[in-house]
Amino acid sequence: EARVKEFNLKAMWKSPNGxxxxxxx
Structure with a gap:
């Protein structure tokens, strides 16, 4: 689950749609 949070945070910085x-x- 920690990996998901980190992935979501990084993706949000780039683009929420991504x-x-x-x-x-």
Whole structure:
């Protein structure tokens, strides 16, 4: 779960839409 939080934080810095796409895919 820690990896998910770090991944989401990094993705948010780049683009929130990218985070959603990565989760769905």
């Amino acid at each position: 985070t959603i796409r990565n989760i769905l895919n």
